Amino acid sequence: MDSAQSLGLRRSLMSQVAVKCLSLFSLIIGFYYFSNIAQDWVVNKTPATRGDIVGLSICLALCWLFQGAFNALSSRGKVKVLDKLEAHLKQVFVARQHALIRQHSVYYWQTLWLQHIQAFTDWALEYRVQQMIAVIVPLLALAVIFYVNPVIGLGLLLTLPVVPLFMIIVGKGAAALHRKHFVALERLGSLFTDRLAALPMLASFQAHQKQTDLLKQASENLNARTMKVVSVAFLSNSVLDFFATLAVALVAVFIGFSLLGELTIGPAITLQQGLWVLLTVPLLLSEMKKLGQVYHQKAQAEAAQDELYPLFSIPIQDKTHSDEKVGSYFESMNKRPSESLLAASHFNVFEMDASLYSSLSSCESETPVLLCADSLNVSKGDKILLSGASGSGKTLLLEALGGQRPASHKFNEPVVWITQHPVVTPGSVRENLCLDDSYTDEALNEVLQAVELGPWLALLPYGLDTVMTDYPLLSGGEAQRLSLARALLREVNIWLLDEPIAHLPDSQHHRLAQLINRLGENKTLIWASHKALPANWFTHFWAIKDGKVKVASMVSQNERQEATNE
Numbered sequence: 001m002d003s004a005q006s007l008g009l010r011r012s013l014m015s016q017v018a019v020k021c022l023s024l025f026s027l028i029i030g031f032y033y034f035s036n037i038a039q040d041w042v043v044n045k046t047p048a049t050r051g052d053i054v055g056l057s058i059c060l061a062l063c064w065l066f067q068g069a070f071n072a073l074s075s076r077g078k079v080k081v082l083d084k085l086e087a088h089l090k091q092v093f094v095a096r097q098h099a100l101i102r103q104h105s106v107y108y109w110q111t112l113w114l115q116h117i118q119a120f121t122d123w124a125l126e127y128r129v130q131q132m133i134a135v136i137v138p139l140l141a142l143a144v145i146f147y148v149n150p151v152i153g154l155g156l157l158l159t160l161p162v163v164p165l166f167m168i169i170v171g172k173g174a175a176a177l178h179r180k181h182f183v184a185l186e187r188l189g190s191l192f193t194d195r196l197a198a199l200p201m202l203a204s205f206q207a208h209q210k211q212t213d214l215l216k217q218a219s220e221n222l223n224a225r226t227m228k229v230v231s232v233a234f235l236s237n238s239v240l241d242f243f244a245t246l247a248v249a250l251v252a253v254f255i256g257f258s259l260l261g262e263l264t265i266g267p268a269i270t271l272q273q274g275l276w277v278l279l280t281v282p283l284l285l286s287e288m289k290k291l292g293q294v295y296h297q298k299a300q301a302e303a304a305q306d307e308l309y310p311l312f313s314i315p316i317q318d319k320t321h322s323d324e325k326v327g328s329y330f331e332s333m334n335k336r337p338s339e340s341l342l343a344a345s346h347f348n349v350f351e352m353d354a355s356l357y358s359s360l361s362s363c364e365s366e367t368p369v370l371l372c373a374d375s376l377n378v379s380k381g382d383k384i385l386l387s388g389a390s391g392s393g394k395t396l397l398l399e400a401l402g403g404q405r406p407a408s409h410k411f412n413e414p415v416v417w418i419t420q421h422p423v424v425t426p427g428s429v430r431e432n433l434c435l436d437d438s439y440t441d442e443a444l445n446e447v448l449q450a451v452e453l454g455p456w457l458a459l460l461p462y463g464l465d466t467v468m469t470d471y472p473l474l475s476g477g478e479a480q481r482l483s484l485a486r487a488l489l490r491e492v493n494i495w496l497l498d499e500p501i502a503h504l505p506d507s508q509h510h511r512l513a514q515l516i517n518r519l520g521e522n523k524t525l526i527w528a529s530h531k532a533l534p535a536n537w538f539t540h541f542w543a544i545k546d547g548k549v550k551v552a553s554m555v556s557q558n559e560r561q562e563a564t565n566e
Contacts, residue, residue, distance in 0.1 A: 020067075020070045026063040026066060027059065028283065033052045035276040092312075095403070108189075131291060134288050134291040148269070188215075349407045350370065351370060370547065371548075379524075387543050388545060397549060398417070413492075416496065418484065420500055422479045430464040430465060434489075441464060452515065453478065476508065477512055488519065500512075502529070
């Protein structure tokens, strides 16, 4: 988990460490001038020299300036890291889309985006910097203390290793607790959002009390894990404070008795030397205490790494290039006729794992294959009915063909994906249709009329600018029509239909199926469906069974009917 190398931040880290050390070195030198001033006032009974006053002022000013520069560098570095992490995640989400998102709940992705990325950034830009400072500054301070009095320096040298040793022991347990805390938090959030979406069903079956008890139990589990994390952090800080206070107290007692003449161990100590040491020792310990205070960031980053690593190990930059090298079969695709969209010989769909994805140039038998086919061919204007039992791999095949999942072949043209659960954002009707694109009002009204949502739009108080919150409510069929309108706006020729009308009543099912068939007349359709559809709508039939895709010439009418019934 070397963020400096993977994110290109080594120079930024070194700059922050250098500036922070200069700030602390300026402060140590300022302590020297201050102790000289105290020596003149208390012992020599003379006013402070002008050189000491000027030196102290310059050192304090430099310390303040360097600290400000350090804060600016730290803020800029955090923004840079966050931008890089978020940009990579966006690329992963765009590349994998439905294949990736459906693996976890919405709350999981929110937690990953808002907490895990921030935890990793804090570790890379705070903990790593403080880790270096906590080594450099104490060594310099010890050198100064050894120069003044070797006895004090030797005592500190023997006691200081206790602090990092205790941090390591506590950190091992803290990392495990943070992992369990993240899991409990994600489970509670997922449970809450799931039950919130199912409120009408809970009301129908009067299951409120049982689900409330489940939420209460999950909440109590989260509270217990949170208190364990807090207790470990409190114990760590308390022990660090104890050792720091004890070390400063012992040094103060030694210097005090030496100045009084009660102790004569080592060289004699003047007030100037004793005061300089007493001001420097807390600075030495404070940097180690700060490392202890941010040590929890390392535990949080280790817990977040388990979730982030699979996403950041997926290659993105050279994805197209790597896909072109998938198998010897892919090379022949450049020679296919212009009307052919896909000519896949020995088609294979692989695991999402990045290590497998990086070795897709060969499709040997030892490479785990989720789905395969001897040959898949798709030409422009084809209408393909994809059938198979639940869990057989229909969605898997569509994800692979759309380029969202590692496979030996995919479409090289843009595709439109229409699922059984269209996403309706809380923005306006216009924003739901346009998403990140721009279209004229005429074009938006035209597509809404095409999907038979014109009467619905006419009833909205603000037309296209009506906000899609509590009003207007959309039925399942209307939401699907809205997703069809989005597809029409994009003018993409390949539609991948993942059971878009699976959960609609029969009346809506028939009307929407006919609408899709009419709107997709000039499109290339691959339609996965459980429900029966007219055979004359389709030119080819694919059936998935036992991890294998059987195409038209290999699928009998009985097999198609059997797969549809399942």
